[in-house]
Amino acid sequence: MAQPKIRNMEEFAVVSGISRPTLSKYFNDPDSVRLSSRQKIETALKTHDYRPNVFAVNQNRGRTKNIGIVVPNLADPFFSEIGREVELACLKAGYSPILLSSHGNPSLERDNLESLRSLKPAGVLLAPFGRASDKADIRNFNHNVPLVLFDANVEDAGEAFVGTNNFQSIDLMVEYLCRSGEPPCFFEMKTPTNPNANKRRQAYLESMDRHGQAAHIFQAGGDGWNFEAIGSVEGERMLNQKALPTNTVLCSNDRLAIGMLSAAFELGIRVGHRAECEIRIAGHDDHPFSRYTCPSLTTIAQDYAAIANRAVSTLFRVLESDERLAEREETLFDGRLVMRDSA
Amino acid sequence: MAQPKIRNMEEFAVVSGISRPTLSKYFNDPDSVRLSSRQKIETALKTHDYRPNVFAVNQNRGRTKNIGIVVPNLADPFFSEIGREVELACLKAGYSPILLSSHGNPSLERDNLESLRSLKPAGVLLAPFGRASDKADIRNFNHNVPLVLFDANVEDAGEAFVGTNNFQSIDLMVEYLCRSGEPPCFFEMKTPTNPNANKRRQAYLESMDRHGQAAHIFQAGGDGWNFEAIGSVEGERMLNQKALPTNTVLCSNDRLAIGMLSAAFELGIRVGHRAECEIRIAGHDDHPFSRYTCPSLTTIAQDYAAIANRAVSTLFRVLESDERLAEREETLFDGRLVMRDSA
């Protein structure tokens, strides 16, 4: 690192012996200049520590190398995990990911999109809350910025959607539960924040029907993201009142299941698939902590990595072709049954 | 919203009837212009939807309104929780938080600081990995940008540090455990990534000494952030080999404790403070899921909100005074004992 700090490309042009426009080309794409020039530049770079001013660069470019990533709630391990995958995939592709959490608040989602807009992102990856009211916003946003949805679908919004095939995954779980014991009841939130919850309920109903079993749905009241608390409170009530017509419960997601497991434990009810157990509890998502519940949670693993990578690669495909997709794409990955001890 | 989109301040000056320099003043500080002008501007704003170009603004200002927030791993609920608090506090103060996770990788921490540097942040809040090797980097970074550390301290780096008083919190737990049963052994990682772990071990030793009890430390091998897995594997070994000299274990953090709880469950060992239980397990941090472990985890709650708010307010104090603190500040908040069922 030399002493006199380089303040702009002009000065760096002097010390590197390369003209400014060529430098500009180099910083946009190192391969676009002659090898000898490139080497001269990179040599100078080693001793002079200069990098183009981000703000000046982006001022003149209509579009930046920023990729916005918006998730509804980073405090939920599902989203922090998938957010991580997405972020790393963007970095690997040479883009600058900007990860924003809406902290469980739909109005913050709008704010996030709004503030992203002023950052002129090349594209945005959005895991939406999925309320009907958002649809117009999202479509409107997509009008200016390439947008790929993941996790939760919003009809006809965004260039593409990538998520898990809830019908396959729930059917897989129902199939397994029916084969290995009594058919499952379904436990979910009464007013789910997430459209996947509705798909899963529907999938459960269809699957039970296909198996010739009677469906039983239990819904917990309560708002917000305290799924464990809700699962625990409502689970305790259900277990106490012996409301369940079968000894098996399929929870709409792992966090509800975790809450219910803790309720069962409190009540001294043994959970699991073994003979001495009184009830089986299964979840969905393969939450990072599901392996360490007591007993460990039988669940459906979503393919985080596949979803993240597909979402990112789809977005990049749109960016590189520089035009919208001819047709909106929907990609659903299969869930994988993870048999642990709870069911 | 009017039809002809406003492209820059010049055009907005025309439609609002206010000169461009005055508009510039307004957008920097709405109170700096005459009320009548302000009203004219805000009326025009309602019908014309214009906002200054972020990049152009920042190009001319040496410093931005960005606050960088760097945490070692967002997948760890502790950091996603405290990150959330910090982010919201920044928003409330009218700054733009930029939350970056180093994904458990110290070299990404350097990258994150590096990329923050080019965003000319007004200040940075950093929860460092805390390795000795980082110290120089961090100091060097702080040379240009106001920096407040939180969670993990690095000596003499940053304007200030805000965290939990591990000596108080561990002593509190040891005190409680000694009063209510057998004195605790201590369970931790052999090569902790976090300096707090070292403080906690030290605190345990001192506290046990003060209570006239013999200290027993058990260390688990293994690297990385899979604390539950490590706690589970090593916990199973300890429990199987009946290596523990007392029936009480204090884990260095909740995630280790969660792993150990699951191991105990697998082995059919009853955990808790009740008479029929064979072992007590306590943690530290009040991890969001600790309430839902089986049994629920007795632990120390760190005051997330207080730490976050103090870190943010300290940074803002530095920013507003526009000079470094006369003396480096260290603020430690007390932990709170959360008595649940596991100990």
Next chain:
DNA sequence: GAATTATCTTTACGCGAGACAAAATGTTAA
């Protein structure tokens, strides 16, 4: 109502790059 301020408008330049022209080199192939 005149004098004094406070605020505004006009005008002009600067920031650090991207973009593009024309001219000047360098490289390659015949």
Next chain:
DNA sequence: TTAACATTTTGTCTCGCGTAAAGATAATTC
């Protein structure tokens, strides 16, 4: 060697806004 092509240099314009100076208007004071 030379024509043909590829790359670089030189020079100039642009982007959208911060900012300063000078003069013009308003608001405030007595």
